[in-house]
Amino acid sequence: MAEQPTSTPLAPGPGTGPVDAISVRDVTRVYRRPRTSLRHASPPVHALRGVSFAIPQGQRFGIVGESGCGKSTLLRILAGLDRPTGGSVAIDGRDITGLRERQLKFVRERLQLVFQDPMSSLDPRMRVGDIVAEPLAAQRQGNRRERVAELLEAVGLRADAADRYPHQFSGGQRQRISIARALAPRPKIIVADEPVSALDVSVRAQVLNLIADLVDELSLTLVFVSHDLSVVRHVCDRVAVMHAGQIVETGSTEQVYEDPQHSYTRRLIAAVPTLGKALSGVSAADLNRE
Amino acid sequence: MTPVPETGPAAAAPDDVLAVRNLGVTVGGRKLVEDVDFTIRAGERVGLIGESGSGKSLTALSVMGLLPEGLRASGSVRLAGVDHDLVGADEARMSRVRGKEIAMVFQEPMTALNPTMRVGRQIAEVLLIHRTRPDRASARAAAVELLAQVGLPDPEAAAHAYPHQFSGGQRQRVVLAIALANDPALLVCDEPTTALDVTVQARVLDLVVRGVQERRSAMLFITHDLAVVATVCERVMVMxxxxxxxxxxxxxxxxxxxxxxxxxxxxxxxxxxxxxxxxxxxxxxxxxxxxxxxxxxxxxxxxxxxxxxxxxxxxxxxxxxxxxxxxxxxxxxxxxxxxxxxxxxxxxx
Amino acid sequence: MSAAATETAVASAGPAGRRRRRPVTGSLLVGGLIVAIVIGMALLSFVWTPHDPTLVNPAVRLQEPSAEYWFGTDKFGRDVFSQVLMGSRTTLFVGFVAVGVAALVGVPLGIVAGMAPRWCGELLMRGNDLLLAFPALLLAIMFAAVYGAGTLVAMVAIGIASIPHFARLIRGGTLQVMETEYVIAARAAGRGPFAIAVRHVLPNVSSLVIVQASVGFAIAVLAEAALSFLGFGTPPPTPSWGRMLQESQELLSIAPRLAVFPGVAIALAVLGFNLLGDGLRDRFDPKLEDRR
Structure with a gap:
C-alpha cells in the first residue's frame, strides 16, 4: 500500500509530474423534482454538494456510502453519462464537463463501467460474444472474435461461452462477462459500482481476486464503489466516505479504517457486523450503539 | 438439528417450539430441499445460512405454509400449541396459525405492507383477526404501543401514515411490529436486512433481537451473511x-x-x-x-x-x-x- | 490472468450453462392451432370452395345445412360455407393491414418518444393522447366518406387509430429499458442512440409488440365486422364475416344459423390471435423463464 499524502492536490500545475487519471473539482448536481403541489415548486434535490478529489494513475480508489449519498450520481458524472450542475471533472487531464457526446470519444475508450446487478447489466437478448464485443463494435475496432475469446479467457470463462445467453450463467459468471466487456476497449480506468454486492459469498472472493489481478496486470486505475467498508478495505489504497452528497472523509484505507476522524465514518464502521466481532461477543445492540 | 427421535414426529419434547422432520420440497420431480431435520426450542435464536439455491428460503416458506404454486412440501413440521401438521394443512387452518403462533419478516418490506392502508390499521387488523384484543379501540392503542416498541419516533403520527411515507428501514420496523403483534411463539426472518443500509441494518437487527427476547419467542433467522448470523443467533445451521x-x-x-x-x-x-x-x-x-x-x-x-x-x-x-x-x-x-x-x-x- | 483462469476452469463447466428447453404452453398450442386453421382456410379458398361464394341462385334460397350445402345457403342462395372460407381471407388481410400500419408507425414513434429528451417525449405523447381520444370507428367512417368505402381504406383508418396504443405501450417499455444497466454500459462504450434503439431497445420491447399486435389483430377483425355491419367496410360481393353477420340480421328469427357461422368464426379467430400472442410472449421472454 503506497504512502499517500493526506491531501492530494486537485489538479497538478503545469509540469508537476504525471496527470491524474481522474480529477473532480467542486462538483455539484441538483435535480429538479416534478411538482406535487400547484402552489409551490418541489424543493430541488442536492445529490452532490461540492465534491472534490483526485485519483492518480494506477490508484485503487474506494468510494463508500449508503444509499442516497450521491455515489451513483457521482459515477454517472465520472463516466460522462450525466452532467454536473457546477464544478468540473477531468479524465487524464482533459476536462469533460460540457463536452458533447461526439467529443467524449476518448472517455469511452479510456473509462469503462462494471455494475452491481450481473443480471440487469447484460442484455438478456444478446449472446455473450456480442455483449463483450459491444464496446469494440461501438468504437469500430477489428478482430472482434479473437479479442472476445482472449477476454473470456482472461476472466476465466471458456471460449464457447460466447455463443450462449446471459441467463445460462450463474451470478459470478455473469459478473465475469461484465468485466470482460469493460476490458474490451483496453481502458485505463475501470469504475466498478458495487461489483460484488449481489454475489454469493463463496463466489465473491473469486471475483475480488479477479478484479485485483486484472488491475495489477493491466495497470489500471480502479474506482470501486461499495457500501461495504470491509470490501473496500481489501481492494483499495485510498477511500472517500460519502454522506448526504458530500465527501466527509478521505485517506488511506488503513488510516480511515483504523482511525476514523468523522463521526459518520465511525458510526459506519461500528455498524458493520463481522464474524470476528461477533465471535468476540459483539451483539446487535452493540452494532447499533454509536 | 437433533437426531430424529425414535418415537416419530408427533412426540415433541415439551420445550420444543418447532420440530421439522424430514422436510422436502419438490417441483416437477426436481428436489429443491431434501431431508431437512431440526428443532427449535422456546426462546432460541437459530440461524439458517445458505447461498442462492441452497433452499433456505424454501425451508422458511414451507414452515409458514407459503410455498409458491407448483412446489410441494413433504415431511412434517409441528409447532407447539398447534394440533395439526403444518405440512399439507389447508389455507383456512394455516391462516389461523400465521400471524399468531408463527410470524414472518420478509426481505422486501414494501411488498409486505398494504400500500393503501394506514400502518396503524394494518397492525390493529392482525390483533383483531386473531381476537387477541377485544375491540377496535384497544387494538388501535396496542398498535401505537407496538410502533413505539420498534423505535419509531412519534408512534401516534406513524400509525396514521401510509407505508410509502416511511423509509426502507422504518418500513421494516413496521413489518416487525406486525410480526410481533401477537407475541408469536416463533418469528421467522428471511433476509430481513439484506435490502437495508449498514447503519439501518444495525438498528433493525437490534430491534429484532430485543423483540424476541422480550417475548421469549423463538426465532429462525435466514440469511446468506455469516457475520449477521453470528451477531444475532446462538445456534446456526448451514444449508x-x-x-x-x-x-x-x-x-x-x-x-x-x-x-x-x-x-x-x-x-x-x-x-x-x-x-x-x-x-x-x-x-x-x-x-x-x-x-x-x-x-x-x-x-x-x-x-x-x-x-x-x-x-x-x-x-x-x-x-x-x-x-x-x-x-x-x-x-x-x-x-x-x-x-x-x-x-x-x-x-x- | 493465468491464476484467475485456472481457478475458475470449473466455473464455466457449471450446470447453469445448459440450455433449458422452454415448455410449449397451452395457450401457444391452442392459439397456434386456431390461427393455423384460419390461415389454412384462406389458402384453401384460393384453390377450392364447394361452390362459388358469390353465385346468386334463388332456386336454393335459405337451404338448411345438407351434404350439398354444409352450412346451408343465405337469402340469395349463396353457399354459406364457401363464404366463410373466402371470408377468412378478408379477415387476415384486415388484421395484417391494420396491425402493420399501427406497428410500423407506432413502434418507432414509441421508441423515439422514450429515448428523446423528456420534454420532447412528453410533447409527442400529448399529441398521441389527442389521437387516442378519437374513436377508431368514427375515423374509419370519415375515411370511407372521403375515399369511398373499401376494406383497405377502412383498415388503414383502424390502423392509424391504433397507432397511439402501440406508441404509448412501447414508450413505457423503452423508458424501462433505457434505465437498465446494459443500456448505460452501451452508452459508456460509445454506442449511439440509433444502435441502442436497434440492438437493445427493440429486441427487449418485442414481447410488448407481439402482445399488442395480437390484441390489435383481434380489434381489427372486430372493427371490420362492425364497419361491414354498418355498411362502411368490405363492399359486396367480396365475402366478409362482418357483412355476413349484417345480412343475417333481418332473418335472425327464421334462420339464426346465418348469424351463428360467421359469428363463431369471428369469435374463434379473435380468441386464437389473443392466445397466440400470449403464448409467444411467454415463449420468447427469457426473463419469464428465469422465474421457473
Missing amino acids: YGGRLVESGPVQEVFTRPRHRYTQGLIGASDLTVVDDRGRLATIPGSVPAAGRFPAGCVFRNRCEHATDGCATRPDWVPTGPDSGYACFHPAPDGAPGTGTPTNQEAGRG
Whole structure:
C-alpha cells in the first residue's frame, strides 16, 4: 500500500509530474423534482454538494456510502453519462464537463463501467460474444472474435461461452462477462459500482481476486464503489466516505479504517457486523450503539 | 438439528417450539430441499445460512405454509400449541396459525405492507383477526404501543401514515411490529436486512433481537451473511444444495467448522486474510442452480477433498445434542477455522 | 490472468450453462392451432370452395345445412360455407393491414418518444393522447366518406387509430429499458442512440409488440365486422364475416344459423390471435423463464 499524502492536490500545475487519471473539482448536481403541489415548486434535490478529489494513475480508489449519498450520481458524472450542475471533472487531464457526446470519444475508450446487478447489466437478448464485443463494435475496432475469446479467457470463462445467453450463467459468471466487456476497449480506468454486492459469498472472493489481478496486470486505475467498508478495505489504497452528497472523509484505507476522524465514518464502521466481532461477543445492540 | 427421535414426529419434547422432520420440497420431480431435520426450542435464536439455491428460503416458506404454486412440501413440521401438521394443512387452518403462533419478516418490506392502508390499521387488523384484543379501540392503542416498541419516533403520527411515507428501514420496523403483534411463539426472518443500509441494518437487527427476547419467542433467522448470523443467533445451521450440511452452536461452527463447505465459506468471506500474493481464499466453481447439485455429497464438485466415495450420500454425524455434520472428509476437530490463518483477527477493525 | 483462469476452469463447466428447453404452453398450442386453421382456410379458398361464394341462385334460397350445402345457403342462395372460407381471407388481410400500419408507425414513434429528451417525449405523447381520444370507428367512417368505402381504406383508418396504443405501450417499455444497466454500459462504450434503439431497445420491447399486435389483430377483425355491419367496410360481393353477420340480421328469427357461422368464426379467430400472442410472449421472454 503506497504512502499517500493526506491531501492530494486537485489538479497538478503545469509540469508537476504525471496527470491524474481522474480529477473532480467542486462538483455539484441538483435535480429538479416534478411538482406535487400547484402552489409551490418541489424543493430541488442536492445529490452532490461540492465534491472534490483526485485519483492518480494506477490508484485503487474506494468510494463508500449508503444509499442516497450521491455515489451513483457521482459515477454517472465520472463516466460522462450525466452532467454536473457546477464544478468540473477531468479524465487524464482533459476536462469533460460540457463536452458533447461526439467529443467524449476518448472517455469511452479510456473509462469503462462494471455494475452491481450481473443480471440487469447484460442484455438478456444478446449472446455473450456480442455483449463483450459491444464496446469494440461501438468504437469500430477489428478482430472482434479473437479479442472476445482472449477476454473470456482472461476472466476465466471458456471460449464457447460466447455463443450462449446471459441467463445460462450463474451470478459470478455473469459478473465475469461484465468485466470482460469493460476490458474490451483496453481502458485505463475501470469504475466498478458495487461489483460484488449481489454475489454469493463463496463466489465473491473469486471475483475480488479477479478484479485485483486484472488491475495489477493491466495497470489500471480502479474506482470501486461499495457500501461495504470491509470490501473496500481489501481492494483499495485510498477511500472517500460519502454522506448526504458530500465527501466527509478521505485517506488511506488503513488510516480511515483504523482511525476514523468523522463521526459518520465511525458510526459506519461500528455498524458493520463481522464474524470476528461477533465471535468476540459483539451483539446487535452493540452494532447499533454509536 | 437433533437426531430424529425414535418415537416419530408427533412426540415433541415439551420445550420444543418447532420440530421439522424430514422436510422436502419438490417441483416437477426436481428436489429443491431434501431431508431437512431440526428443532427449535422456546426462546432460541437459530440461524439458517445458505447461498442462492441452497433452499433456505424454501425451508422458511414451507414452515409458514407459503410455498409458491407448483412446489410441494413433504415431511412434517409441528409447532407447539398447534394440533395439526403444518405440512399439507389447508389455507383456512394455516391462516389461523400465521400471524399468531408463527410470524414472518420478509426481505422486501414494501411488498409486505398494504400500500393503501394506514400502518396503524394494518397492525390493529392482525390483533383483531386473531381476537387477541377485544375491540377496535384497544387494538388501535396496542398498535401505537407496538410502533413505539420498534423505535419509531412519534408512534401516534406513524400509525396514521401510509407505508410509502416511511423509509426502507422504518418500513421494516413496521413489518416487525406486525410480526410481533401477537407475541408469536416463533418469528421467522428471511433476509430481513439484506435490502437495508449498514447503519439501518444495525438498528433493525437490534430491534429484532430485543423483540424476541422480550417475548421469549423463538426465532429462525435466514440469511446468506455469516457475520449477521453470528451477531444475532446462538445456534446456526448451514444449508447447501437443499440439505443441511452442518449445524451447531455459533461459536463452534464458526471457529471449528467440520464440513468442508462451511470451512470454505468462512475462508471466502474473510476479507482480512490474504495469501502472500495478496489473494483471498476462494471456493472453486460456482453455486449450481437450484435442483442441479451433484448426487451424493452436494458439495463434492467444488470440494478439494472429494473422493470417489463422496458419490454416495454422507450420513449425518452427530457431535452433540444440536450439532453435527454430513461429510466423509471433515476438517479435523479442533483445527483452526479455515485453510488460511485464523479468522479471529477479523475483529481488529 | 493465468491464476484467475485456472481457478475458475470449473466455473464455466457449471450446470447453469445448459440450455433449458422452454415448455410449449397451452395457450401457444391452442392459439397456434386456431390461427393455423384460419390461415389454412384462406389458402384453401384460393384453390377450392364447394361452390362459388358469390353465385346468386334463388332456386336454393335459405337451404338448411345438407351434404350439398354444409352450412346451408343465405337469402340469395349463396353457399354459406364457401363464404366463410373466402371470408377468412378478408379477415387476415384486415388484421395484417391494420396491425402493420399501427406497428410500423407506432413502434418507432414509441421508441423515439422514450429515448428523446423528456420534454420532447412528453410533447409527442400529448399529441398521441389527442389521437387516442378519437374513436377508431368514427375515423374509419370519415375515411370511407372521403375515399369511398373499401376494406383497405377502412383498415388503414383502424390502423392509424391504433397507432397511439402501440406508441404509448412501447414508450413505457423503452423508458424501462433505457434505465437498465446494459443500456448505460452501451452508452459508456460509445454506442449511439440509433444502435441502442436497434440492438437493445427493440429486441427487449418485442414481447410488448407481439402482445399488442395480437390484441390489435383481434380489434381489427372486430372493427371490420362492425364497419361491414354498418355498411362502411368490405363492399359486396367480396365475402366478409362482418357483412355476413349484417345480412343475417333481418332473418335472425327464421334462420339464426346465418348469424351463428360467421359469428363463431369471428369469435374463434379473435380468441386464437389473443392466445397466440400470449403464448409467444411467454415463449420468447427469457426473463419469464428465469422465474421457473
